[in-house]
Amino acid sequence: MIRNQLLVCAGGACITSGEKSVKDVLVEELKKNNIEDEVQLIETGCMGACDLGPIVVVYPEGTFYQKVNVKNAPLIVTEHLVKGRTVPDLLYSEPVGEKKAHTSAEIPFYARQVKRVLRNCGAIDPLSIDEYIARDGYFALAKALEMTQEEIIKLLIDSGLRGRGGAGFPTGLKWKAAREAVGSPKYVVCNGDEGDPGAFMDRSVLEGDPHSIIEAMTIAGYAIGAQKGYMYVRAEYPLAIERFDYALSKAREMGFLGDNILNSGFDFDIEIRIGAGAFVCGEETALLRSIEGKRGTPTVKPPFPAQSGLWGQPTLINNVETYANISQIIIKGAEWFRSVGSLKSPGTKVFALAGNVQNTGLVEVPMGTTLRELVFEIGGGIPGGKKFKAAQTGGPSGGVITADYLDMPIDFDTVKEIGTIMGSGGLIVLDETSCMVDVAKFYLGFTVDESCGKCTPCREGTRQMYQMLERICDGKGKDGDIQKLNRLAETIKDTSLCGLGQSAPNPVLSTIRFYKDEYEAHIGEKRCPAHVCKHLLVYSINAEKCVGCTACARQCPAQAIAGEVRKAHVIDQSKCIKCGSCYETCRFGAISKE
Amino acid sequence: MKSLDELKRIKDQTLKEMDLRQAKERGKIVVAMGTCGIAAGAKDTLMVIIDELSKADVHDVKVVQSGCMGLCDREPTVEVSMKNQPVVVYGDVDEANARRIVREHIQGGKVVTDLVIKRENI
Numbered sequence: 001m002i003r004n005q006l007l008v009c010a011g012g013a014c015i016t017s018g019e020k021s022v023k024d025v026l027v028e029e030l031k032k033n034n035i036e037d038e039v040q041l042i043e044t045g046c047m048g049a050c051d052l053g054p055i056v057v058v059y060p061e062g063t064f065y066q067k068v069n070v071k072n073a074p075l076i077v078t079e080h081l082v083k084g085r086t087v088p089d090l091l092y093s094e095p096v097g098e099k100k101a102h103t104s105a106e107i108p109f110y111a112r113q114v115k116r117v118l119r120n121c122g123a124i125d126p127l128s129i130d131e132y133i134a135r136d137g138y139f140a141l142a143k144a145l146e147m148t149q150e151e152i153i154k155l156l157i158d159s160g161l162r163g164r165g166g167a168g169f170p171t172g173l174k175w176k177a178a179r180e181a182v183g184s185p186k187y188v189v190c191n192g193d194e195g196d197p198g199a200f201m202d203r204s205v206l207e208g209d210p211h212s213i214i215e216a217m218t219i220a221g222y223a224i225g226a227q228k229g230y231m232y233v234r235a236e237y238p239l240a241i242e243r244f245d246y247a248l249s250k251a252r253e254m255g256f257l258g259d260n261i262l263n264s265g266f267d268f269d270i271e272i273r274i275g276a277g278a279f280v281c282g283e284e285t286a287l288l289r290s291i292e293g294k295r296g297t298p299t300v301k302p303p304f305p306a307q308s309g310l311w312g313q314p315t316l317i318n319n320v321e322t323y324a325n326i327s328q329i330i331i332k333g334a335e336w337f338r339s340v341g342s343l344k345s346p347g348t349k350v351f352a353l354a355g356n357v358q359n360t361g362l363v364e365v366p367m368g369t370t371l372r373e374l375v376f377e378i379g380g381g382i383p384g385g386k387k388f389k390a391a392q393t394g395g396p397s398g399g400v401i402t403a404d405y406l407d408m409p410i411d412f413d414t415v416k417e418i419g420t421i422m423g424s425g426g427l428i429v430l431d432e433t434s435c436m437v438d439v440a441k442f443y444l445g446f447t448v449d450e451s452c453g454k455c456t457p458c459r460e461g462t463r464q465m466y467q468m469l470e471r472i473c474d475g476k477g478k479d480g481d482i483q484k485l486n487r488l489a490e491t492i493k494d495t496s497l498c499g500l501g502q503s504a505p506n507p508v509l510s511t512i513r514f515y516k517d518e519y520e521a522h523i524g525e526k527r528c529p530a531h532v533c534k535h536l537l538v539y540s541i542n543a544e545k546c547v548g549c550t551a552c553a554r555q556c557p558a559q560a561i562a563g564e565v566r567k568a569h570v571i572d573q574s575k576c577i578k579c580g581s582c583y584e585t586c587r588f589g590a591i592s593k594e
Numbered sequence: 595m596k597s598l599d600e601l602k603r604i605k606d607q608t609l610k611e612m613d614l615r616q617a618k619e620r621g622k623i624v625v626a627m628g629t630c631g632i633a634a635g636a637k638d639t640l641m642v643i644i645d646e647l648s649k650a651d652v653h654d655v656k657v658v659q660s661g662c663m664g665l666c667d668r669e670p671t672v673e674v675s676m677k678n679q680p681v682v683v684y685g686d687v688d689e690a691n692a693r694r695i696v697r698e699h700i701q702g703g704k705v706v707t708d709l710v711i712k713r714e715n716i
Contacts, residue, residue, distance in 0.1 A: 003644050003657065005614045038641065059614040060656045084627035084659025123615065133601060134608035142598050255595035263596045 004039045004081055007057040009122060011046025011204060012239060013361075014053035019043075022054045022073045029077035039081055045208015047122030049109055050361035052092065062103040065090040095358060095380060109359045112378050114340055116348045117201075117324040118364045121208030126243050129250040132211040138256055140327035144219045145264040147330075149179055152223040156326075158334035160346040165191060165282075165319030166394065166423040167499075168345065168412035174316065177306035178224040181314035186226035188217050189291065189310065189317040192233035192240070193275050193282040196395025197446060199426035201350040202320035204362050206233065206240035209324070210247035214270060216326035218257065221268040224316050229270040230291050235277055245272055279396075279450035283498045284317050286452065297452045298498035319424065321350055342368035345411035349425060355392075356431035358383050368409035371401055375429055386431040390514070394423030396443040396450075397503035399510020400436070419510045421503070435532035436515040437522055441469040443507035447500065458501030461492040465508060473533040477523035482512060531593050534578045538594050541582075543568035545590035552582035552591065613653050620654035621676035621700070625687075626669065628662025634669035635688060642689045643672070646696040655700060668711055674699055685711040 008014075008023050023043065030036040047055050052066035056073070058080055065076060068090060075087045091100040092107050104110040115121075124131040132138070144152055157172030178186065190213060194202040206213065217229045233241055248270055251257045259267045273291045280286045281296040288310050290296035309315025325347060329337050338346040345367040351374065354360050358380030365374065371391055375381065382388050390400040393410075399420030401408070408414055412422050430439065444466045453459045465488055471477055489505030496502045512519060521527045528536040541552075541561075548566040560576045563569030571582070583591045595601065609616075625631070625640040644657050655676075663671050668685030672695060675681040682705055684695060691709055698706050705713070 001641055001645050001648075002611075002614065003640060007615070060618060061658050081659075082627070083629075083632070083661060084625070085661040124612075128608075130604055130608040131612060133604045134612055136605070138601060139598075139605075142601060262598075 002038060002040045005059040006039060006041045006076070007059065007122070008041060008043050009045075009047040009053060009055040009057075010043035011050070011053075011122070011207060012200065013046065013050035014055060015239070017053045018069060019054040021070050022056070022068050025070050025073040026056070026077060029074045030081075033077055033082050035077070035081060039077075042125045043127075044124060045121040045126045046118075046204040046362055047104075048113075048118065048204075048362040048364075049104075049107070049359065051359060052361075057104070062105075064092060064101065064104045064107065066092050109361070109363070109378055109380065112373065113364050114348050114366050115364050116328060117205060117321055117350050118208070118362065119328075120212065121204055121362075124209070126208050126210055127246055129211060129247070129254060132209070136331060137211050137327075138215055140330035141215050141218055141256060142262055144222060144330050145262055145266060149223050149225070152219065152330070153179060155329065155334055159329045159337040160334070160344070161322065161325055161329065161337065162345060162412060163319060164321035164325070164349070164424065166397065166421055168422060171318060171322055174306060174318070175220065175223055177304070178226075178314055178316035181307050183312075183314045184225075185228060185313055186224055187310045187313060187315040188220045188224065188226045188229040189288070189305075189315055190217055190229070190231045190323055191282065191284065191287055191317055191319045192231060192237070193287060194234065194237075194320070194424060195279040195282050195450075196397075196424055196426045197443075198354045198428050199352045199395060199424050201352055201362060201425045203237050203240050205320050205324050205350075206237065206244050210240075210244045211251065212327060213244070213320060213323050214247055214251050214257065216323035217270055218261065218268050219326055219330065220316055220318070220323070222266050224314070226316070227267050227269070229268065230273050230310070231270055232273045232275060232281070232287055232291060234275040234281075241272060241274060248272070278452065279446075280452045280498070280500050283500055285498065287317070288315065297454045298500070300497065321425070340366040342366075342409060342411045344413055349410075349422070351425045351427045353379050353427055353429070355427075355429040356382055356386065356434070357429040367411045370407050370409055372406040374410070374427065375406075379429065382429070382431045386433065389430045389432050389434055390436070392420075392428040392430060392439065392443075392507075393426065394421035394503075394506070395426050396446045397421060397499070397506055398423045399506045400430070400439075400514060402514045419513055420506065433530055433532070435528050435530040436511040436518050437469065437473055437528075438530075438532050440508045440511040441466065441473060444469060444504065447504040451500065451504070455495075455497035455501060457492045457495040458497070458504060461488055461496075462501070462504050464488060465492070465505065469508070472519065472522045473528075474535045475522075475526045475533075477519075477526075479523065481523055482516065482519055486512065527594075534580075537578050537580075538573065539571055539576060539578065539580070539583060540592055540594070541569050541571055542590045542592060545588050547588055547590075549588070551585050551587070555581045555585040557581065610648075610653075613648075616653065618654050618656040619677065621674065621679075622656045622658060623695075623700070624658055624660045624673040624675070626661065626663045626665075626671045626673075627659040628666070628669075630662055630666040631669045631671065636670035638689055639670045639672065639687050639692045642692040643696060646693050647700070650696065650701055652696075652700060665711065671711070676700075680714040682710055682714070683712040684709040 056065045093100045101107045161171040162168040286296045286298040305315040341347045546568040553561040672687045
């Protein structure tokens with residue numbers, strides 16, 4: 001007889017912060033207290049609040065314990081489970097105030113979310129197909145197999161679902177094109193090559209709810225007339241691969257994959273293809289080449305994959321999060337799907353919240369939620385009392401949303417209007433200490449590394465732009481650099497072969513648009529307003545505050561600081577290499593950085 | 595797996611196993627598990643209540659533990675708070691009494707008067 005269930009978050013972040021050893025301690029303590037037959041421990045997928053991990057939730061109370069470690073984990077057993085006393089030290093308390101939250105519903109981070117795509121993540125055991133079925137899993141497949149292909153596609157078109165990979169193309173139309181394309185065999189592909197820095201939405205779904213993707217791909221196979229699916233997932237996601245593979249074997253065992261699925265006469269199976277580590281393989285044509293066993297480089301569109309994809313055959317390709325929406329649309333209908341979100345972008349969007357924000361992690365909100373709600377209400381604001389500066393979306397293909405647009409509803413179309421893209425959902429919060437030229441340089445550096453080299457504008461163009469940014473950050477910028485950057489950016493956008501190159505200049509264009517003054521300060525005044533660009537900094541010692549302790553002089557690797565004991569020291573600017581070690585060392589706040 | 599009925603069967607069966615994780619709206623049974631309670635057999639009481647509820651197919655009542663309620667000589671004590679009804683505290687709840695509480699109070703809707711040690715006035 002089970003009286004309590006312990007849900008232990010085994011998402012990637014919690015595992016990194018020690019979930020496995022916490023779990024071992026819990027199992028041991030349960031045995032020690034002779035209650036291992038009464039208390040069941042279940043490892044789940046990501047619960048979303050990644051900075052609070054490892055997380056343990058005790059049911060039926062739903063008590064939410066956070067930052068559990070091997071030292072305090074025994075308390076959950078000896079106090080809560082044996083003596084019925086909550087462990088107050090492990091409850092979440094808000095950054096300000098004394099109030100403690102007992103359940104996740106009392107934590108603002110969770111309270112404002114609408115979980116559709118992530119509905120099973122952190123709530124079920126991802127290795128249990130039974131638990132997936134208990135949450136209506138595979139009922140959508142059963143229902144879909146009794147519908148006609150046209151009915152399914154019409155339902156998707158009516159729902160208004162748009163591709164969650166970033167571009168927002170209507171999913172129903174994509175399915176329609178793949179169904180109407182002439183040719184056999186046809187293929188279904190899932191793009192799990194999530195590569196944007198800071199993005200981990202798709203990984204969490206694959207780790208936490210793998211069956212939802214299997215079910216949706218099977219429905220897609222039926223709807224377009226394909227019998228074979230490929231799950232393309234990046235090699236850097238070993239846990240996702242492991243769990244998805246296990247889920248595939250269970251689905252085959254139960255007859256949700258294979259021949260004559262649910263007695264319908266429809267055959268379908270899925271194979272995993274592991275990426276080899278190139279960002280460009282997230283671009284659909286490059287991904288298809290990679291599945292074929294060729295080098296992952298893009299090809300010209302048209303023809304689109306729907307007409308000529310894998311091995312030249314009609315191919316439907318969707319992103320993980322898009323598939324994760326399908327089953328619920330089949331069961332609950334188009335109207336239900338449209339009940340949240342904005343008119344042209346219905347439904348929810350999962351964001352990976354990261355950067356200078358209090359609560360980092362995975363959040364799912366209705367489309368049209370404002371940046372203010374995301375950053376300040378769910379994200380809990382900026383740590384350390386600093387000011388919000390901007391949010392970067394869309395990774396290396398996107399741009400920034402500035403403080404002026406905090407109240408703009410975020411959906412596919414609104415973000416495009418201000419020069420960024422929704423992207424797959426990475427949302428990096430930047431505070432006032434971020435230099436926007438440096439941010440643009442970071443993202444461009446990423447594309448320079450990841451450009452496949454097939455077309456010249458992307459291969460050479462991004463490198464030229466990067467070198468210009470480097471010069472600007474080094475204090476060697478010249479008048480006219482901004483115009484040159486703009487011109488080159490437009491050329492790259494217009495002439496690159498694939499989406500990677502066409503969108504690569506976006507981080508630069510977007511930051512020039514909103515932070516031109518910062519570029520000008522770097523170029524004209526040789527000054528970095530956020531004090532980030534090393535070569536533009538001047539370190540100096542305030543003679544009134546300096547007590548002459550000599551600590552900085554001893555720390556300086558360039559022997560650039562001179563001065564006698566108990567007398568004010570001086571930095572020789574010609575020798576200073578701007579490493580900042582004097583600034584870090586000084587205990588009297590006598591060194592300033594300008 | 596060949597039919598929808600089979601799928602439904604797995605769903606219903608697994609839902610029972612996942613029952614602890616569902617929201618339970620109708621009420622809450624609190625078993626005091628202080629040292630005094632445990633010494634008087636509160637753990638058996640707790641397990642019997644869970645067993646009895648599951649046998650009776652009751653899934654909308656939560657069973658949780660608490661620390662000592664301060665009535666150490668009447669342990670094990672059990673507090674029953676059903677929605678829109680006054681909270682009742684029972685004393686001397688051994689296994690047999692625990693079964694009675696589930697049958698008469700939770701299922702039958704009648705307070706087991708001879709076991710009551712405290713009743714909230716409304």
